Amino acid sequence: MTSETPSPLATERAELLARLAQPVTYDVAVIGGGATGLGVALDAAARGFSVVLLESHDFAKGTSSRATKLVHGGVRYLAQGNIALVREALHERTTLLRNAPHLAQPLAFVMPSYKLWETPFYGAGLKMYDALAGKAGLGPTEFLGRMETLRCLPTAMADGLKGGVKYWDGQFDDARLALALARTAARQGALVLNYCPVTDLLYEGGKVAGLVCEDAETSRRFDVRARCVINATGVWVDGLRQRDGQAQGLNVKPMVAPSQGVHIVVDREFLPSDHALMVPKTADGRVLFAVPWLGKLILGTTDSPRQDLAREPQAMREEVAFILGESARYLRRAPRVEDVRSIWVGLRPLVKPQDEDGGNTKSISREHTVLASRSGLVTVTGGKWTTYRAMAEDVLRKCMDEHLLPSRPGGVTVTLPMVGADGRKGGQGLSAPQGLHSYGSEAQAVARLPGADAVLAPGLTESMVRFAVRYEYARTVEDVLARRARILFLDARLAASLAPRVADILVEELPGHDPQLAAFLALAQQYASVPA
Structure with a gap:
């Protein structure tokens, strides 16, 4: 493994704020530090534009850290006949796996069949999935017999099992990929600030x-001038759109219908396999996943309309009951409420037609939308993690079409590796607990910091906490335990027990700075609590 030493000035906040205060006019100002905004910032910077990106909280604090961790073409979109969307996503899947091999890898999925028609029916669809992927395929779809299915899914319900279908997609670490995008954009010259x-x-x-x-830590105010301002705030885009409309005397209709997705994390003993289980149609027509990830098992997800835009949405009792109940139909030993290690919820920014009231989110578009207002504010929302790079290209194309930016060729990020990528596959993969392999070519730089031998938990050392503060923009206990290390998402009670020591290290690294320990402990309690 090669050594890659990060710039010691990369996340020095005083320097970043000093740059922000300079009286310059940027080509591009991006509002929002999730997958979409970070993708736009990287693409624009890679094309040679001057770029500033501002995030109100931490990078990927919202939806972009709460995905099902899948890099996928979208099997369900294939069933809906949306061939173009599937083809684009399969192409982008390959690009993402190549450019961030330490954070995204192939994963085998198995659909168990309990009716004779299911194996040939779903297998035929997945063979089409292979055909659409072409040379970008990760492995061939296979028809499995009953015993082969049980070898792949050893704890699957055996009664009535006829066989199964095995196919390939990808999985990734969403929050760490967002962080890699931020740091890669910074290396391309962008100013990114959480x-x-x-x-x-x-x-x-x-x-x-x-x-x-406004700097949230000092309340210092900055006026930032830019030729093109991009609203990439995900599920929250309508707030800025409506403010822009008011400035023009216009009544702007909301374009987002929020949908809530709930995920439950349990121990791997409930499915001790490197294969994921996928149920294409549950009792109410949704898709159920059981995905091995960083040493645990993710169960999900739901798709429930939601009216509010909470930063930390909570699961509804019926959603948890649905996931556990459906799991019990397919796993011999199904998880119970007391087995839950963490529950997390993300809001998806689904784009609704102007005549849609947002009632049924399954009928609303998962595709992204880019539009420009009369004032020139460019807004992007919708889409999914897998296609973040293609979305960024569409946004910049819109900016150029609106004559907000000079025309420059695209495609510059197709072969641009993320920070930490060294051209080789990433270590133990995402089935194993997070460890140094998650840092790719920066692993040796992490190991050289103080505390490399001080293990706080499996996959987390004191040196990783210091690296997060010095080079990965971490400012709080939550930043470290939720998004640099993923422990809050994997085991909320464990995260709470680690929090005081992590806070101590933050204070050592950032003297006089509040690591927000109490706020994190309250958040960990929420993630650990099953709604009654």
């Missing part, structure tokens, strides 16, 4: 000319 919410837009002659932001 905990710096945008509070207003600047106008000249009725056109957006920049934004106003």
